[in-house]
Amino acid sequence: MKITLKLLILTIVTGCLSSHAQTPPISGMDNLEWEKIMPGIWKASIGETQLNALDYATAPKIEAIEKLGETSFPLNRESTQYLLGSSRASIRLPLDETEKIYGLGLEFEGINRRGNVYTLKVDHYGGVQGYTHAPVPFYISSKGYGVLINSSKRVKIHVGVGNRKDGKLPIPIDRTTGKNWAARPLSDAVEASVEGKGMEIYVFGGRNLLEVVQRYNLFNGGGVLPPKWGLGFWHRMNTHSSANDVYKEIEDFKKYDFPLDVIGLEPGWQDFAYPCSFDWDKTRFPNPEEFVQTLLDKDIRVNLWENPYVAPTSTLYNDISPYTGSHTVWLGEVPDFTMEEAQKAILHHHQKNHIDIGVSGYKFDEVDGYDVWLWPDHATFPSGNDAVEMRQLYGLIMQEMFSDHFKKQNKRTYGLVRSSYTGASNKDFVLYSDYYGHEGFVTALVNSSLSGLLWTPEIRSAKSAEEWIRRFQTVSFSPMMQLNAWASSTKPWSFPEVTDMVRDVVELRQKLLPYLYTAFYEYNQKGIPPFRAMVLESGYRSSEQIKDGKLDDSKNPYAEQNRIEVTD
CATH class of the missing domain: 2.60.40.1760 (glycosyl hydrolase (family 31))
Structure with a gap:
């Protein structure tokens, strides 16, 4: 046994x-x-x-x-x-x-x-x-x-x-x-x-x-049913990266012969983060339109990190402030997304500043916990909805809001989110977390399939070359294959002794794309999870x-x- x-x-x-x-x-x-x-x-x-x-x-x-x-x-x-x-x-x-x-x-x-x-x-x-x-x-x-x-x-x-x-x-x-x-x-x-x-x-x-x-x-x-590029290889940049740093990273991927489908920009793409401005930092990204188009010309999509808490310096602030809760998160205001007015304000800003210039999706962070960061249970919201219920549904509502917004424009998106809840199977988002235990990666993948969820164990860093390759192997059989180097600045070739093995794993992922896409089609049409627990077999x-x-x-x-x- x-x-x-x-x-x-x-x-x-x-x-x-x-x-x-x-x-x-x-x-x-x-x-x-x-x-x-x-x-x-x-x-x-x-x-x-x-x-x-x-x-x-x-x-x-x-x-x-x-x-x-x-x-x-x-x-x-x-x-x-x-x-x-x-x-x-x-x-x-x-x-x-x-x-x-x-x-x-x-x-x-x-x-x-x-x-x-x-x-x-x-x-x-x-x-x-x-x-x-x-x-x-x-x-x-x-x-x-x-x-x-x-x-x-x-x-x-x-x-x-x-x-x-x-x-x-x-x-x-x-x-x-x-x-x-x-x-x-x-x-x-x-x-x-x-x-x-x-x-x-x-x-x-x-x-x-x-x-x-x-x-x-x-x-x-x-x-x-994600777009094909969403099932490819994702690489998230160090949070301090500039447009030129991204261009160099792309050239290094080409030099080391690694495929690259999505570049993720972490908090530093904004001129204020924690809370967020949702506005481009013109020092690091002086011409966002040109930057995004340059990557699209190379068949690379751009995904933007953000949390939903609005900084007073944001150009969005005046439009959304009347529709925010009683308490702040990191001194940023908390939009009440159960209100149509708040949804319209955030979507208009994102459309004008990001989506219209070609941004393909988002990573919604910090919508899960801890209590010492997020709003308290006794907070109030202008809609009159309960703060506990708002906390439970916040990530789900954001998924629905943006999934629906992209669909109305007949655009495909695929992104990441930090919290989810009942009824999320049709949303264009994959769960992720600050969980680092490799042993728990498989368990989380197993359990997510039992509750209408998608979850990815991000690659971040490793203590050895063997651990590095093992993490790549695990993530290659998940809903999103992503290296998140937001703090570590790691690359697929960071452990030279296993670079060829890592490349083989990433290429295997690319070869599996037709099969993965078929599995997701079965998920979409028949409800069969593409990655699932053995108890379902x-x-x-x-x-x-x-x-x-x-x-x-x-x-x-x-x-x-x-x-x-x-x-x-």
Whole structure:
């Protein structure tokens, strides 16, 4: 047996759930009422919601969903329940003893979510369960169904953790004298709640896990179909680079015989950054029109870095300031992009100063976390929308705004974004992060495919030539092959002893472009992720292996074990 992924620390429980002929009644909870809205898709609503993430998703591909055929409702309806309190809404959905749960957005550790509690908060990844760039409240079960908890509040979800006294309970075991005592006894439910007045719940059926994910992606418009150049090789310049530095870099790529499809300009292209002016620095780029056209003539696209916070020195400032929030980020004003006026102001500025001269796309940074940087939960916005919901949806709204803007002009774009959420599969953006652990690269790629996301592990630097080539190899099989040298100034040839090997990898990427483009077409038309977890593949079998935990009065007082996934 071969170990494929190290999973999160979970509890091994060998005791069986008590036998019940029927699901016991849950006190104080009401049954959810399900409405079939499309083949294999059901919806239930409780209470009221404010901002709706699905309002920023692309319209469903109904015909493609219909081609998948009908499926029966995959849950015991009597076991799907909710409770609506004065300040919190919660649901309880059934969970069998052997079910594995996958998804919940972009995660860098593990794949099976069962046995843990997640607070799904858009944030810079920091090891907290659920704090991540794209904490999508969508999970899929090994039994062949998926659940979307549609709320723009922060969803707190107990995945098989927490035992109601009126639910199915395991047989209690005395910790001192018995065996297999568990700190987290096996639970018979997924329980989720939001601090708010309601939520929507969607259930997606399927004959297998891939079909469940297909339905979810198609429900959100299918997957993105990037331009061919977007799947080529990207190189981001040092932030202090000038137009002349870029020209020299391009000549060096030619000298070392490396393909180059996109040049990314980092903060220094602007005359003020952190917050941003969105205006060209005329010292480094005295003639932006000529610069962009020169690169286009060489068949190289230009991608501009920015964060959305508007500097007082920006020529955009007066137009957008009336439509910004109560708090600043790095002393820049925060546009309320739920307002049409704010969207018009930012898009007009970008069109006039960037897109009209040939800029092909953007990298939207700093829309995820930390709390010490971004606006507080009690901030106010002129639209009246809640600051927590704004934080959850901010990156998604920016993706929708710019994707739609380019589409209206019949222009293709492909870019990067630092946060995302529900319904992002059809957006022209790839997630990235300041995550540097190579081991987590593959795990994040795996998990992103389960939640309608694209994620790229950027190449930045390495401690050795071997690590350098390994990072190139990994990134070559991701939605975007990019070297981000914004601080390091690294080049593909920075480790001379493996330059030929790196070139081979980049050339392999170029040779794979027809296959990659076909895979993305399948994503667009059928909802099949182009890079996906093995659990979505037909015939894949996995089991779990337990490594014994050792009782320790300081480091491991509950003697929890490590669960790892293995494949036959």
